[in-house]
Amino acid sequence: MAKSDIDARFERDPLEFMKIHTVQPQDYKDRGTQSATALYDRTPHSYNKPGAVLAPRDSTLALTGADNQIAFTKLSRTDNQYGESKNQYNLFFYSKAVAGLSSMDDYMASYFLPWTSDHLTKIVIPPKIPARHGVSLAVQRQRDPDLFFTAAVNGCSVFVEGDPRHPTVYHAGTTESRSDLSDANPFLAGNARLHWTRLFEQQRQGAGDYGSVHKDDYVNYLGTGTTQEAAQYKSFLTSEASKQLKIHSATAEGSIFGLRDVQGAWSFYLQKNVRFVFTRLVKKKIMLKTSHIPATKTINKGFSNEAVVEDTRTVWTPVQLIKFFPGSNKTPASARLEPATIKFILDAY
Structure with missing residues (x-):
């Protein structure tokens, strides 16, 4: 067996792929026999098993073992209802025990940091293992990948610190409404960014710069409930493309990934995405009925031979990649898409 064409394309140039396609890492789908081994060095506070010694809420859980x-x-x-791509790919993760049941060559290997609600999860990525004579590139990648993902972020904070050749990554988040001060366990001053940053800084491994991403970077800029890009795109499409497109929503989303270069140094990125739900409006001289035209309605009374075709679709697109580590500054790793480019992309679907 071998990797799919799309996986092989991703591995050839992950950064270029992430500039074009939205990739959303999920969490473990199946750990198989490895489920019998604890994932973290301590038991999450929400673990519901009698007799378990639980880690305190807001404590750090470190991944154990290679x-x-x-x-x-x-x-x-x-895919959409027509079997066509929405330009969005999910990543579900499996343990070595599960991947080995078929062929590990079918999979891409990645350093992976899951998340657990009301904790900081932590991974320390080891230095690159030198290539060994007689060991194939595929086997080398399985043992020591040059790729990193953490589980989906939807308001979470991610921190990276340390030597770029040997970084430590943290993922912090919650499923609770802790920004509400009336919550039983509210965030510090009701502020998730402040809360997680304080906890991270209390246990840092060093004193150098660190990189971080927070929800205002990818889903909720200054408490607006969206990002500047998503708001700008929706405004532009609503005013400039109203005769062709009806925009129902433009939802900001984000993904975190890391890549290691040939010198063994890691860089970490935020992929800023927007998910568009829209209806394409097209005048037709006749009433067409195909699987690609789910609804029609007559317009302009007295002109029964004119109709507007309503074709609702969902499409994702990355709008920019932001490099946030090494260093403490966020720098563009790709050009930010202009509103007219977004319209061109939606027109293609």
């Missing part, structure tokens, strides 16, 4: 640091995954394309 087999828990490396996961195996495949790109899974999301």
Whole structure:
């Protein structure tokens, strides 16, 4: 067996792929026999098992052992009702034990950091293992990948610190409404960014710069409930393309990934995405009925031979990649898409 064409394309140039396609890492789908081994060095506070010694809320859980640091995954394309791509791929992760049941050559290997609600999860990525004579590139990648993902972020904070050849990554988040001060366990001053940053800084491994991403970077800029890009795109499309497109929503989303270069140094990136739900409006002289035209309605009374075709679709697009580590500054790793380019992309679907 071998990797799919899309996985092989991703591995050839992950950064270029992430500039074009939205990739959303999920969490472990199956750990198989490795489920019998604890994933973290301590038990999450929400673990519901009698007799378990639980870590305190807001404490740090570190991944244990090499087999828990490396996961195996495949790109899974999301299609619309017509079997056409939405330009979005999910990543579901499997343990080595599960991947080895078929062929590990079918999978992409990645350092992977899961998340657990009301904790900081942590992975320490080891220095690159020197290539060994007689060991294939595929086997080398399985043992020591040059790729990193953390589980999906939807308001979470991610921190990276340390030597770029040997970084430590943290993922912090919650499923609770802790920004509400009336919550039983509210964030410090009701502020998730402040809360997680304070906890991270209390246990840092060094005193150098660190990189971080927070929800205002990718889903909720200054408490607006969206990002500047998503708001600008929706405004532009609503005013400039109203005769062709009806924009129902433009939802900001984000993904975190890391890549290691040939010198063994890691860089970490935020992929800023927008998910558009829109209806394409097209005048037709006749009433067409095909699987690609789910609804029609007559317009302009007295002109029954004119109709507007309504074709609702969902499409994702990355709008920019931001490099946030090494260093403490966020720098563009790709050009930010202009509103007219977004319209061109939507027109293609």
